[in-house]
Amino acid sequence: MKQTGDLNLVKKINKTIVLHHIRTDSPISRAKIAEITGLTKATVSSLVNELIESSLVQEIGAGESSGGRKPMMLLFNGMAGYAIGVDLGVHDMLAVLTDLTGKVIRENRIQHHNESVEQVTHLLKTTIRELIETAPESVYGVIGIGLGVPGIVDEEGNLLFAPNLGWENVPLQSQLEAEFGLPVVIDNEANAGAVGEKQFGAGKDTANLIYVSIGMGIGAGIIIKNELYRGATGFSGEIGHISIQHDGPKCRCGSLGCWELYASEHALLEQAGRELGREVDLKSLLSKAESGDAGVIKLFERLGYYLGVGVVNIINGYNPEFIILGGRLAGGEKWLMKPLLDLLEKRSLPHPRKQLKVEFSELRDRSTVLGAASFAVTKFFASTTVSVERN
Amino acid sequence: MKQTGDLNLVKKINKTIVLHHIRTDSPISRAKIAEITGLTKATVSSLVNELIESSLVQEIGAGESSGGRKPMMLLFNGMAGYAIGVDLGVHDMLAVLTDLTGKVIRENRIQHHNESVEQVTHLLKTTIRELIETAPESVYGVIGIGLGVPGIVDEEGNLLFAPNLGWENVPLQSQLEAEFGLPVVIDNEANAGAVGEKQFGAGKDTANLIYVSIGMGIGAGIIIKNELYRGATGFSGEIGHISIQHDGPKCRCGSLGCWELYASEHALLEQAGRELGREVDLKSLLSKAESGDAGVIKLFERLGYYLGVGVVNIINGYNPEFIILGGRLAGGEKWLMKPLLDLLEKRSLPHPRKQLKVEFSELRDRSTVLGAASFAVTKFFASTTVSVERN
């Protein structure tokens, strides 16, 4: 049931709020926090001192006076602990060590051939262990591991189904927790990417956004009111399987005419293969387009059109403020953007479109890995913090 | 910013929880509430006595003993106040007076010809006034008015756009608040319907559901974690404008091949009109189908197919536990259900489908009006209550 209230809860709430302001608006003084939050100076003082006690906050000396005693400025101590984030891809893996602010301390990028689940998880563990070992000395040490995976994850952190990896039912979370004795969070790569963009990328100032990850398939992470929306059963929609042609070709999901049959990397490569009469990869298509190959550019533009079709559906179905396009295909921004925007202009309802932004990711291939690390940090703080919203 | 915590907040939280249990699990004793909530008996006693003081709760005498002193059973006093709910339709209007439990005390059903905004709002006011006047004497009197409308509403309760009514920018909330001096809540009819089904209909025990209202257009109300999801800008998606054929016929929304061009009442009537060579209405089609007219039954089945196409999109995009189909077309359940279920079986992903239920509304044309009344009740309680969720 719902959480009951007591003094302990009140303290947690207020401590969370104070820490939040120090994390986002630092350097900041106790007096300023009191002013912003409406808490009394005494309360803020007491909470800040506890936060300093627990090494999460530091005093960094006096700030500028505005006509009275100089304020003591406070800073969030990002170096009180470190987090690990991993973006597990189909042929590669990007792993980072970040501090508690999300700053990347170290980064490992590794290719793999996905020979077996065991081989990849072994590589995953080796990579993580290496990062843990290079983590600087700190009060809390490595506080957790976050993982973004190309598939559906349940609430217990089991990777239920990852078609592009060919994996099914891998209990990744419990394996990693057993291996490292650290809290582990696992989520879909699009969800992680959405959180990454929200925290560190273009979505920083937006409460409602959708991150569309265009890779071999298409996935989306949905942020509503600054929080990740995971759908009913813990994993959000497989947006790539919204049909854009009810009598279209059969998809492996069972449905017909799914969006990702038209607008994914897989779709692009297949179409290119057919037209050029041989297998190609994304990299070569990108360089061909770059050198002005009209046929290839046409392919990208066609993809932009289909991207737009699905994006219009997202707009009409979810009504977000901001759509961020990421994933491997984001590299084709140059040729994708125009047909996409043209289509939006033509086909979306004027009401929702008015305040809508559509952009390609700034973080590029780091959205997911940063989001994953951020999961770990969030989990660390969630263990001691709570929040309330008034109705 | 986020709400800070103090003793007042603690009390509100706990009072809300206690009242919630009395509302849902009554008759219930103080001791039982203490046991369920984890609050101490003393705290519960004190809060319950305040609730009795404010007439929201009543003692109704001793209950069965389980081997000790008999418990004093508590009941929510639904008659402490009354709410008004209105479902504003394109050609009719259904208005109810309910008590605080949502029990319908009186119901008015009125036809209108939508001659002008003024004519309809005048009728609306007359209808509401009549209900207010018939409300029984009570402690709080009529506590508010809830309204479900076939269009897009902003956060200030302005009806921005209602294509089927032909209305634009009508400040309904402020008009009604000025007229009656009561709190007014206005929302889309599909949102209201979703809440109605959640509170009083088939969705009572489901935390995540989608109510699809199939009328002249198609709308959907989305309930996530027991709460209505309104999308980014206060009104949730116009799900009827998700395209199911990217190169289909042009819709008035600007896009092509929108779902509601295939699966709405409007679509059905148009198709029937073409095939029969003259204009028909839903009622006559339903009676024709009832008497076994194979051609008309085929039309319904065709519609069932297209309904299914959109429902698969909803499943893949939102991943709900429960889809409830309502609106005027729900009367065609008999012929719509089979083709719809057949299509789901064939086309939806096995993972989400496993725990999914799809049903037609039990409340029939009352989902929206009951949801609207429930908005008013919720607003009434929201003014004194708050809740917290632990991360």
Place this chain on the structure above:
DNA sequence: TAAGTTTGTTTAATGAATTTACAAACTTTC
């Protein structure tokens, strides 16, 4: 140098929940 401002701490008061104790009202059991 005096006056005014700003910061942050100290002290006392407030009030909601908890803990402990207990009386009242039952049922069960011998």
Place this chain on the structure above:
DNA sequence: GAAAGTTTGTAAATTCATTAAACAAACTTA
């Protein structure tokens, strides 16, 4: 039918986080 055990609900004392008010320290400005 009395004794023992249970359950309910209230009462008194305690705890503790916030607030309010007062204040000292540190700084700017006139």
